[in-house]
Amino acid sequence: MKAHVLITGATGGFGRLFADRLARRGHALLLHGRDPERLEHLRKGLPSPGHHRTLVANLDHESGVDTLIEDIGETPLEGLVNNAGFGLWGRFASVPVEWQCAMLYTDLVAPMRLTHMLLPRLIANRGFLINVSSLAGEYPLPWMSGYAAAKAGLSFWSEALACELAGKLRVVTLAPGPSPTGFRDVSGMPARTGGFFRTAPEVVIDRAMHCLDHGGGYCVPGWRHRLLWLMQKTIPRSWGLRILARQMSRSD
Numbered sequence: 001m002k003a004h005v006l007i008t009g010a011t012g013g014f015g016r017l018f019a020d021r022l023a024r025r026g027h028a029l030l031l032h033g034r035d036p037e038r039l040e041h042l043r044k045g046l047p048s049p050g051h052h053r054t055l056v057a058n059l060d061h062e063s064g065v066d067t068l069i070e071d072i073g074e075t076p077l078e079g080l081v082n083n084a085g086f087g088l089w090g091r092f093a094s095v096p097v098e099w100q101c102a103m104l105y106t107d108l109v110a111p112m113r114l115t116h117m118l119l120p121r122l123i124a125n126r127g128f129l130i131n132v133s134s135l136a137g138e139y140p141l142p143w144m145s146g147y148a149a150a151k152a153g154l155s156f157w158s159e160a161l162a163c164e165l166a167g168k169l170r171v172v173t174l175a176p177g178p179s180p181t182g183f184r185d186v187s188g189m190p191a192r193t194g195g196f197f198r199t200a201p202e203v204v205i206d207r208a209m210h211c212l213d214h215g216g217g218y219c220v221p222g223w224r225h226r227l228l229w230l231m232q233k234t235i236p237r238s239w240g241l242r243i244l245a246r247q248m249s250r251s252d
């Protein structure tokens with residue numbers, strides 16, 4: 001059987017673009033999502049639809065990830081894009097802790113579990129791993145504190161893993177800032193937050209693929225996101241947090 005690339009969250013903004021780019025490059029895809037109809041629609045619209053399969057699972061708890069792992073079965077894998085994820089906007093104390101734990105599971109635990117299981121196959125096929133993290137993983141984010149914690153964990157884990165796997169597997173840690181996908185509506189973030197830094201999803205995916213083609217690494221896509229990253233690195237944290245708290249609390 002031809003080796004596949006698994007994309008989690010393939011029905012979302014970044015996921016669909018990854019699916020399109022990778023299918024155009026001739027990869028056979030395992031397209032994961034939660035909605036079978038949207039997945040099927042996506043599959044049929046890709047080049048060589050007969051080469052791709054769809055997999056349905058909710059990744060916000062242990063048995064959901066078990067289901068996905070079971071459905072992947074023994075399929076040979078040459079790539080894994082850990083893309084599925086969501087954020088939750090609101091004061092920590094106001095957002096039910098069960099939701100926050102589900103977010104941590106989806107954004108951090110599920111990628112680690114999938115990677116751990118699939119790593120031997122990815123290495124055997126001299127493949128690649130793309131972890132879709134966020135610039136929220138570079139800096140504490142008031143009103144989205146749990147999301148930033150999950151993405152900080154994902155980035156730290158992904159970059160450390162890349163060192164362990166040097167020469168064996170290309171690993172991209174993708175750290176975008178704001179981009180117009182379904183993310184904002186799902187998270188409930190205030191409408192204008194981070195407006196200046198918004199970068200088209202196409203730019204994000206182009207840069208991720210460019211980084212992959214050049215051996216992998218930590219990728220902050222587009223000049224607006226790189227400017228935001230530079231500000232995170234240079235503005236004293238006490239000032240930065242005050243500015244962010246003002247921005248993020250706008251609809252509270």
Ligand SMILES: NC(=O)c1ccc[n+]([C@@H]2O[C@H](COP(=O)([O-])OP(=O)(O)OC[C@H]3O[C@@H](n4cnc5c(N)ncnc54)[C@H](OP(=O)(O)O)[C@@H]3O)[C@@H](O)[C@H]2O)c1
Pocket residue numbers: 008009010011012013014015033034035057058059060083084085086087106132133134135175176177178179180181182183184186
């Ligand atoms: N857009 C941004 O501003 C931004 C910035 C930095 C990082 N990111 C990261 O980029 C990744 C992709 O997000 P996006 O911007 O493309 O947002 P999106 O359009 O909302 O897509 C998110 C994808 O993840 C899936 N997903 C969400 N919760 C899930 C769960 N519990 N189980 C399984 N699948 C789940 C969604 O499935 P459904 O279609 O079924 O909901 C969808 O396919 C996420 O990891 C996000 O944290 C986004």
